[in-house]
Amino acid sequence: MSPDDPIILYGTPLSQPVRAVIWLLLNKRKVFKLVLTNPGSRGDRGSRNADFLTKNPGGTIPLLEEPGSGFVLAEAHAILAYLCQKYHWFDLYPNDHRSRAKVDWYLHSHHRGARDASLAFFATNVRKDLTFPKDVVTMSKAVFNRHLKAMEDGWLKNSNYLAGDHVSLADLAAYVDIAQLKPKFTNLYDFDPFPNVSRWMQSLEQFGMHDEAHAGLAHLGDISQNSPDKQAIKAANKYGYNVIKGINSNL
Numbered sequence: 619m620s621p622d623d624p625i626i627l628y629g630t631p632l633s634q635p636v637r638a639v640i641w642l643l644l645n646k647r648k649v650f651k652l653v654l655t656n657p658g659s660r661g662d663r664g665s666r667n668a669d670f671l672t673k674n675p676g677g678t679i680p681l682l683e684e685p686g687s688g689f690v691l692a693e694a695h696a697i698l699a700y701l702c703q704k705y706h707w708f709d710l711y712p713n714d715h716r717s718r719a720k721v722d723w724y725l726h727s728h729h730r731g732a733r734d735a736s737l738a739f740f741a742t743n744v745r746k747d748l749t750f751p752k753d754v755v756t757m758s759k760a761v762f763n764r765h766l767k768a769m770e771d772g773w774l775k776n777s778n779y780l781a782g783d784h785v786s787l788a789d790l791a792a793y794v795d796i797a798q799l800k801p802k803f804t805n806l807y808d809f810d811p812f813p814n815v816s817r818w819m820q821s822l823e824q825f826g827m828h829d830e831a832h833a834g835l836a837h838l839g840d841i842s843q844n845s846p847d848k849q850a851i852k853a854a855n856k857y858g859y860n861v862i863k864g865i866n867s868n869l
């Protein structure tokens with residue numbers, strides 16, 4: 619591999635943390651190669667096979683790899699922050715200490731907050747091959763509901779976005795977990811009691827490359843009545859992958 623080869627992102631378009639990284643890269647028109655990697659699988663293209671584990675012992679997607687140097691980095695928020703620092707995308711990850719700390723504040727809180735939306739509502743509907751203990755799902759729902767209320771009555775009450783009046787990495791990270799549940803996508807959550815969160819989600823639809831980054835999710839569609847089967851999930855990931863590939867080949 620040559621250092622001039624595009625950066626590699628391992629993951630799938632339906633994965634929320636992968637989607638945050640995809641959205642950033644598309645928005646910044648940064649060429650990358652998406653290598654489809656199945657979360658949790660020990661198969662050839664899985665995140666738990668021996669080769670993948672040498673790169674990311676945690677066995678999760680997303681994983682970023684820089685050809686040439688062989689530098690690898692996992693954890694979506696670490697990747698987002700790294701990319702912004704490397705390419706000077708300070709509009710989304712400000713350079714001054716206090717503004718950046720506000721973005722980090724939200725990013726750290728996210729892991730036991732908005733992220734719970736994906737276990738409580740998305741994974742339980744989409745990953746029928748996995749069994750989630752009832753108590754764990756109940757707790758995740760409670761954590762997510764409380765987090766959403768904190769967004770509604772706190773972060774988004776007096777400002778347009780999570781870390782102030784401009785879009786930042788905090789918004790991308792939160793949106794991918796939360797907005798996947800709205801009627802336009804999977805339709806798994808009632809946002810009517812949350813007008814500030816609804817207004818915030820609507821604003822982020824205008825953030826460049828929203829539709830392209832969410833093409834796979836839109837292809838999956840409303841799953842509130844019937845859980846998607848393996849074929850539907852595969853087709854959605856493939857659709858999202860082709861949209862991303864098409865954009866990259868035109869950059």
Ligand SMILES: N[C@@H](CCC(=O)N[C@@H](CS)C(=O)NCC(=O)O)C(=O)O
Pocket residue numbers: 633634635657658659665666677678679680692693694695
């Ligand atoms: N905290 C991690 C979470 C990553 C994560 O949960 N990825 C899921 C897919 S959405 C995964 O790889 N699961 C496979 C597994 O844990 O075996 C991040 O933000 O990158």
